Amino acid sequence: MINLLTNNWNEFISGFGWTLLSSVLALFFSLIIGSLFAILEVVPNKFVRIIGNIYVEVFRNIPLLVITMFFYLVIPLYVVKINGFTAGTIGLTIYTSAFIAETVRAGINSVDIGQMEAARSQGMTFWQAMRYIVLPQAFKYVIPPLGNQFVNLVKNSSVLAFVAGFDLMYQGNAIASQTFDTINTYIIVGLFYLIITLPISYYMQHLEKKLA
Amino acid sequence: MSMIEFRNVQKYYGDFHALKDINLEIDKGETVVLIGPSGSGKSTLARTVNGLETIQDGQLIVNGHNIGEKSTNLNLIRKDVGMVFQHFNLYANKDVLENVMLAPRIVLKLNEDENKKRAMALLDQVGLADKAHNMPSQISGGQAQRVAIARSLAMKPRCMLFDEPTSALDPEMIDDVLNVIKYVTSQGDMTSLIVTHEMGFAQEVANRVIFMDQGQILEDEATDKFYNHPTNERARQFLSKIIKH
Numbered sequence: 397m398i399n400l401l402t403n404n405w406n407e408f409i410s411g412f413g414w415t416l417l418s419s420v421l422a423l424f425f426s427l428i429i430g431s432l433f434a435i436l437e438v439v440p441n442k443f444v445r446i447i448g449n450i451y452v453e454v455f456r457n458i459p460l461l462v463i464t465m466f467f468y469l470v471i472p473l474y475v476v477k478i479n480g481f482t483a484g485t486i487g488l489t490i491y492t493s494a495f496i497a498e499t500v501r502a503g504i505n506s507v508d509i510g511q512m513e514a515a516r517s518q519g520m521t522f523w524q525a526m527r528y529i530v531l532p533q534a535f536k537y538v539i540p541p542l543g544n545q546f547v548n549l550v551k552n553s554s555v556l557a558f559v560a561g562f563d564l565m566y567q568g569n570a571i572a573s574q575t576f577d578t579i580n581t582y583i584i585v586g587l588f589y590l591i592i593t594l595p596i597s598y599y600m601q602h603l604e605k606k607l608a
Numbered sequence: 609m610s611m612i613e614f615r616n617v618q619k620y621y622g623d624f625h626a627l628k629d630i631n632l633e634i635d636k637g638e639t640v641v642l643i644g645p646s647g648s649g650k651s652t653l654a655r656t657v658n659g660l661e662t663i664q665d666g667q668l669i670v671n672g673h674n675i676g677e678k679s680t681n682l683n684l685i686r687k688d689v690g691m692v693f694q695h696f697n698l699y700a701n702k703d704v705l706e707n708v709m710l711a712p713r714i715v716l717k718l719n720e721d722e723n724k725k726r727a728m729a730l731l732d733q734v735g736l737a738d739k740a741h742n743m744p745s746q747i748s749g750g751q752a753q754r755v756a757i758a759r760s761l762a763m764k765p766r767c768m769l770f771d772e773p774t775s776a777l778d779p780e781m782i783d784d785v786l787n788v789i790k791y792v793t794s795q796g797d798m799t800s801l802i803v804t805h806e807m808g809f810a811q812e813v814a815n816r817v818i819f820m821d822q823g824q825i826l827e828d829e830a831t832d833k834f835y836n837h838p839t840n841e842r843a844r845q846f847l848s849k850i851i852k853h
Contacts, residue, residue, distance in 0.1 A: 510697035514756075517658055518711035518763055519687040528710060532701045 397580045404571045411567030412588050414481060418563060419550045419592060422488040426549065429489065430496025435526060437501050448497070455494035460555050463487045468559040480560035484553070492549045499541045503534035536607050543600030547593045554589075564588050610669075611636045611767050611799040612657055617666035619652060619823075626652050628823040630666070636766075639793040639800045641810040641831075644820035645846065650803045651694075653820065654769045657801065658682070658689045671766060687715060690760030692789075694772040696752040698744035704731065704755050705740040708762045716763065730758040734788050750781025754788050761792065767799040768792060774806060782806070789813070807850055811835055819843040 401408065436448030455463065464487030472478055478486075507530050515525035535542075557565035568585035572578040612634040619627035626649050634640050642650045655661040656668060659675055659682040668675040673685050699707050708727040712718040718726075731737045734754040739747055747755070753773055760768060770789060774782045786809050793800045793813050804810055810817060810831075817834040819827035819842075827834065827843040838844045 508697070508700075510693060510695055511699065513660055514691075514693065514697035514699065515711075517660060517686055517689075517691040518759070519683045519715040520711060521683060524714055528714065529699050529701065536701075 397584065400571075400575060400577055400580050401584055404567075404575075407567045407571055408564070408584065408588065411562065411564035411585075412591075414556070414562050414566075415550075415553050415564040415588075416592060418481065418485045418488065418553045418556060418561065421485050422492060422549055422553065423546055425489045426492035426496055430493040431500050431531075433493065433497035434500035434504060435531075437497065438504050440522065452494045452497045455490050456498065458491075460487065460491045460552055461558060463491050464555050464559055481556060481562060484556035484559045484561040484563075488549065488553055488555065492545060492552070495545050495548075496542065499538050499545060500534060502541075503536075503538035504530060506537050507533045539600060539604050539607065543597060543604075546596050546600070550592050550596065551589065609636050610634060611638070611671060612801065613667075613669040615667040615669075617656070617663050617668055619649075619656060619661065619663050626823050627656070627663070630825060632818070632825060632828070634799060634801060636799055637797050638815050639798075639802070639813050640816045640818060641814035642801060642803045642818045642820060643805070643807070643810065643846070648820040649823040650820050651771050654691075654771050654801055654803050657767075657769055658686050658691055660691075683715070687763060688766045689769060690763055690765035690767070691769045692753070692756050692760055692771065692773045694775050696744075696749070696756045696776075698752050698756055698759070700744055703741050703743050704736065704747070707744065707755055708759045711759070712762050727758075727762055730761055731755070733791075734758045735784070748781060749777045750784050753777065753781075753785045757785075757788050757792065766797070768801070770800065770802040770804070772803050772805070774804065805850070807847075819846065821846075 433448045433451050436444050437452065439445060464484050467478070467487045468480060468483035471483065511529050511533065512525050515529045516522070520528070553563060554565035556563040557569055560566065564585055568581055572581040575581065610633045612632070614630045614632040617627055617630040618625070630653065642653065644650050652661055656663050656675070657670055663676055666676070670685050671688050673680050675682070675685065699710065702710060705727055708730060709723050712723050712726070713720070728737060728740065731740055734757060736751055736754055736758070739751060739755070744752055744755070773789060774785050777785060786806065789802070790813055792798060802810070802814070814831045817827070817829060817831050818825055819834070819838070819840065821842050827838055827840040829838070835847070838847055
């Protein structure tokens with residue numbers, strides 16, 4: 397196994413790098429987009445709420461692979477040329493943001509309504525009340541489920557392999573088909589995923605304890 | 609000059625007629641107490657004044673602004689109308705001092721030094737300056753309610769709404785809170801609308817008492833007259849039941 401690792405070190409590391417980059421980008425943007433749609437789902441305006449709801453329900457209920465294929469095949473055809481890495485990361489971001497929206501919305505709803513009322517009664521706007529009072533409390537509630545979403549996101553980034561995203565899974569497939577040492581190759585790939593996901597799990601647990 | 613004026617106000621929750629044809633005028637500087645059985649619409653009435661509840665018909669003028677109109681900026685009215693809630697609703701993610709300072713900072717854009725000086729003075733007034741850096745979860749209900757009053761006063765409101773401010777408190781805590789409210793209402797130009805079950809307190813602070821039942825105002829009298837000779841039969845019943853205990 398050590399030989400397999402050292403002989404293909406560059407491929408593994410490059411795959412690991414693209415997986416890490418895709419995960420970090422998708423995590424960052426899906427958190428922002430997801431939180432935004434979570435708020436859209438609770439604003440007073442009914443029309444805006446419906447838009448938020450449609451977004452979440454559509455992207456939450458389509459397989460990640462289908463969303464990713466759409467960005468990989470359809471977007472370059474009609475809009476703009478993008479490579480597999482970009483298409484995969486966009487797909488991953490949008491898919492994950494729908495789940496994050498649901499998670500954050502649940503967190504917002506678990507904050508006592510009196511908090512929003514008190515803030516509004518003092519003349520704060522809806523957005524100010526959200527920013528200073530409701531969201532900080534909501535995020536405390538959603539740290540554990542959010543941690544799950546982040547870990548899922550890293551694992552789901554393996555979808556990049558299907559659209560030539562040069563990620564860890566893609567490199568693993570390539571190495572396995574060259575060396576025929578499939579079992580060891582995928583064990584190494586799995587270990588590399590753990591290098592990203594375990595620290596996230598631990599950090600989330602730490603955060604949960606700190607804020608509790 | 610009236611601070612709050614209801615003209616034929618109607619409020620519905622779906623099919624339920626919560627406020628029935630409310631006509632009411634509260635002058636600047638007046639202290640008005642609102643009593644009645646639970647479910648009579650007293651809290652709902654108080655909450656329409658700062659737009660936490662919308663009205664479906666009629667006119668509601670607060671501090672010169674028409675609440676019912678779509679174009680009215682409710683945030684402008686709310687700057688001048690403080691509200692104290694039954695369950696305090698202190699900002700759970702902020703300490704006591706921040707609870708008092710937050711709205712003046714982001715709504716009134718008060719500068720930080722001035723804001724802090726005023727907040728500490730207000731906390732001192734309600735006897736809680738030593739709790740400035742405690743979180744809301746670390747203080748008692750009575751203390752929380754006094755902080756909530758200080759928080760409202762920090763906006764320098766012209767009018768205060770108290771929505772059952774002592775109903776969620778231990779009996780021992782009630783007096784401290786009532787004393788603070790008494791002090792607030794005694795400030796010359798402060799207009800106050802108080803929803804309460806504390807009849808003794810009501811008699812002491814109110815200029816007028818309003819009795820509501822089933823979404824209607826049944827009695828609106830000067831305090832002495834109300835306590836001695838309530839004209840409405842239902843109000844008489846209510847009063848006799850409450851005062852017996």
